[in-house]
Amino acid sequence: MAEKNDIILEVKDLHVSFKSYAGYVRAVRGVNFTLHKGETIAIVGESGSGKSVSVKTIMGILSKNAVIDSGEVLYDGMDLTKVDEKVFHTLRGKRIGLIFQDPLSALNPIMKIGKQITEVLILEQKMNKEDAKKKAIELMRAVGIPQPEVRFDQYPFQFSGGMRQRIVIAIALASDPEILICDEPTTALDVTVQSRILELINKIKEERNLSVIFITHDLGVVANMADRVYVMYAGKVVEFGESEEIFFEPAHPYTWALLSSMPDLETKDEKLMAIPGTPPNMVYPPKGDAFAARNQYAMQIDFEEEPPFFKISDTHYAATWLLHPDAPETPMPEQLSQRIKRMKEEG
Amino acid sequence: MTRYIIERIIAMFITLFIIVTIAFCVVRMMPGSVYDNPELPQSVIDALEAKAHLNEPLLVQYGYFLKGVILEGDWGTSVKIEPSVPAFDVLVKRIPVTLEINIYSLLISLPLGIIFGTIAALRKNKLADHLISVMVVICISVPSFVFASLLQYVLAFKLELFPIVYESTAVGVQRFASMALPIMALAFGPIATVTRYLRGELVETVNSEFMTLAKTKGLNQVQATVRHAFRNSCLPLTNVIIPMFTNVLGGSLVIERIFSIPGVGGIMINSINANDHPLTIAVLIFYSLVSLLTILIVDLSYGIIDPRIRLEAK
Numbered sequence: 033m034a035e036k037n038d039i040i041l042e043v044k045d046l047h048v049s050f051k052s053y054a055g056y057v058r059a060v061r062g063v064n065f066t067l068h069k070g071e072t073i074a075i076v077g078e079s080g081s082g083k084s085v086s087v088k089t090i091m092g093i094l095s096k097n098a099v100i101d102s103g104e105v106l107y108d109g110m111d112l113t114k115v116d117e118k119v120f121h122t123l124r125g126k127r128i129g130l131i132f133q134d135p136l137s138a139l140n141p142i143m144k145i146g147k148q149i150t151e152v153l154i155l156e157q158k159m160n161k162e163d164a165k166k167k168a169i170e171l172m173r174a175v176g177i178p179q180p181e182v183r184f185d186q187y188p189f190q191f192s193g194g195m196r197q198r199i200v201i202a203i204a205l206a207s208d209p210e211i212l213i214c215d216e217p218t219t220a221l222d223v224t225v226q227s228r229i230l231e232l233i234n235k236i237k238e239e240r241n242l243s244v245i246f247i248t249h250d251l252g253v254v255a256n257m258a259d260r261v262y263v264m265y266a267g268k269v270v271e272f273g274e275s276e277e278i279f280f281e282p283a284h285p286y287t288w289a290l291l292s293s294m295p296d297l298e299t300k301d302e303k304l305m306a307i308p309g310t311p312p313n314m315v316y317p318p319k320g321d322a323f324a325a326r327n328q329y330a331m332q333i334d335f336e337e338e339p340p341f342f343k344i345s346d347t348h349y350a351a352t353w354l355l356h357p358d359a360p361e362t363p364m365p366e367q368l369s370q371r372i373k374r375m376k377e378e379g
Numbered sequence: 380m381t382r383y384i385i386e387r388i389i390a391m392f393i394t395l396f397i398i399v400t401i402a403f404c405v406v407r408m409m410p411g412s413v414y415d416n417p418e419l420p421q422s423v424i425d426a427l428e429a430k431a432h433l434n435e436p437l438l439v440q441y442g443y444f445l446k447g448v449i450l451e452g453d454w455g456t457s458v459k460i461e462p463s464v465p466a467f468d469v470l471v472k473r474i475p476v477t478l479e480i481n482i483y484s485l486l487i488s489l490p491l492g493i494i495f496g497t498i499a500a501l502r503k504n505k506l507a508d509h510l511i512s513v514m515v516v517i518c519i520s521v522p523s524f525v526f527a528s529l530l531q532y533v534l535a536f537k538l539e540l541f542p543i544v545y546e547s548t549a550v551g552v553q554r555f556a557s558m559a560l561p562i563m564a565l566a567f568g569p570i571a572t573v574t575r576y577l578r579g580e581l582v583e584t585v586n587s588e589f590m591t592l593a594k595t596k597g598l599n600q601v602q603a604t605v606r607h608a609f610r611n612s613c614l615p616l617t618n619v620i621i622p623m624f625t626n627v628l629g630g631s632l633v634i635e636r637i638f639s640i641p642g643v644g645g646i647m648i649n650s651i652n653a654n655d656h657p658l659t660i661a662v663l664i665f666y667s668l669v670s671l672l673t674i675l676i677v678d679l680s681y682g683i684i685d686p687r688i689r690l691e692a693k
Contacts, residue, residue, distance in 0.1 A: 091595055093591055093594060093595060117599075117600065121597070121599050124594060124595050124596070124597050125595060125596040125597025125598075126597055129595070129596075130592075130595040132588060132591070132592060134588060137587065137588040137589065138588045138589055138591075138592045139589055139592070140589040140593070140607050140611065141589075141611070141687060142610070142611055142614065142685060142686055142687070143606075143607070143610075144686075151598070151606065152596045152597045152598060155598065155602055156597050156598070187686045187687065187690065189686075189687050189690075190690070200592065203592065203596050204595075204596065206596065207596070207597050
């Protein structure tokens with residue numbers, strides 16, 4: 033579905049680090065991804081893999097101790113790593129919207145819900161109060177808030193977590209952005225509410241023809257959402273491809289580990305696989321493949337040299353030495369391949 | 380909410396009653412008598428004491444006192460400081476000048492404190508923040524009488540810019556000039572308190588998630604800061620500012636002494652030293668009432684300002 037020429041956002045070789053007392057923390061070490069018009073990409077990885085930092089760079093909301101070392105974020109002919117606050121101001125909300133991880137703390141606790149939605153319409157789009165209110169109520173209805181006229185005058189503490197996330201989505205949509213970034217939008221919510229929020233995001237994406245960047249550590253969420261998936265580890269993309277390719281033909285040991293550690297309905301007798309060890313200390317990024325130390329399939333070269341991307345198909349690439357022609361044939365873990373077979377059968 | 384307010388007011392009067400009882404007993408148990416003038420013959424002193432019921436048991440005296448306060452609004456009569464003047468009037472007469480100086484001082488210190496606090500928070504860990512922090516530490520830790528004496532010495536005595544003491548008879552510009560030094564001396568403390576408090580609150584809210592949301596939804600830095608961070612930081616600030624306004628009634632003993640201001644500040648100490656018991660008790664009741672009212676106002680104001688408490692209480 034994605035064609036080469038309709039790229040809307042492109043991140044090229046992005047390096048971001050944070051100043052800390054211990055030294056520079058290399059949070060993002062050369063991330064590349066592209067977003068095509070109308071598609072949803074998912075960025076998947078465990079905590080601290082640099083997913084959130086990458087999208088914060090796109091929004092220009094990195095904390096003050098962050099440094100963009102190199103790389104480009106290309107959007108609408110601009111490099112977002114170089115533009116100043118004034119330009120960013122014209123993009124945030126109006127062109128690129130963001131949905132937060134924690135809806136409980138994302139809303140101003142002492143401001144009425146309605147005002148939090150209309151505020152930007154009145155201040156930035158110079159709407160008058162009645163029009164802004166009309167639009168806000170429309171938005172609230174669109175994101176599934178019952179009785180929006182009543183809810184308009186209420187405060188965040190009178191909303192449940194799921195309802196607050198809907199409000200955050202309504203706020204993000206208020207200025208009609210073309211790109212929507214969802215930074216773990218369901219992490220803080222109940223499982224039952226999660227699926228409804230995901231449905232909602234899918235629905236508004238269709239209705240408004242949005243391009244979505246979806247960030248999550250939960251592969252289960254990705255399956256229903258994303259056209260393409262980027263798997264990140266230790267500040268780098270280690271594997272990317274179309275959704276089916278990542279789920280049915282994963283090639284990187286880290287993707288295998290992630291998929292194996294995800295419970296499904298059939299895992300009653302099997303032991304759930306956990307990834308051994310912890311992510312590396314990013315003040316001193318490891319030499320070679322960052323995942324090598326936790327990788328049971330690691331070879332000598334994994335500790336010495338960083339693997340390049342090996343092409344699996346036109347859309348599917350993975351950075352692991354296992355794909356090198358000289359590497360021994362290494363099949364994915366038995367448990368995982370069984371599970372993939374089951375998933376395929378179920379369709 | 381109404382029920383809550385009524386409960387609070389009843390509790391306040393109970394507290395006040397306990398304070399008054401303790402104050403009455405403590406003051407009456409102090410050594411020395413109200414009428415201890417050595418020039419008076421013993422028979423006259425006895426007669427005076429009998430008239431003031433001082434020869435009766437303590438409990439009976441207390442009964443007479445309560446009867447006077449509650450039924451007749453009679454807080455007792457000053458004996459020494461201003462003989463034969465009702466204690467309440469002695470106090471009330473001195474309130475305006477104290478009030479005037481303190482209000483002016485607050486009107487100066489609140490905006491300054493808010494400005495400094497905001498600058499320090501937005502320029503956190505930069506030069507401006509460090510300079511303001513040093514200033515705050517100095518203002519909080521150096522006692523006000525040191526500032527008062529320094530101001531008096533440098534600005535009034537050496538440079539002769541202002542009168543050395545307060546001139547109660549002066550009018551217009553001159554009157555204001557004579558109040559300038561005490562106003563300044565009183566302002567340092569509140570400026571530092573407000574600055575420190577607001578900086579702390581603002582630093583926290585500026586880094587909050589809803590500030591990021593305000594920015595990502597398309598507000599610029601100034602809009603986001605004023606509409607979201609600032610408003611939210613001022614909420615806890617009421618906790619500090621409201622007591623400042625009610626405390627001005629108390630006056631400042633030290634500052635009023637240094638600048639010879641005939642305010643309420645020194646009246647308590649003077650009345651104790653002079654064994655003017657009725658006045659001491661009246662002043663104690665007055666201060667207790669002011670403090671209790673302050674606490675009540677702060678608690679209730681929270682319910683009015685903060686929607687979370689206001690709506691939950693319904």
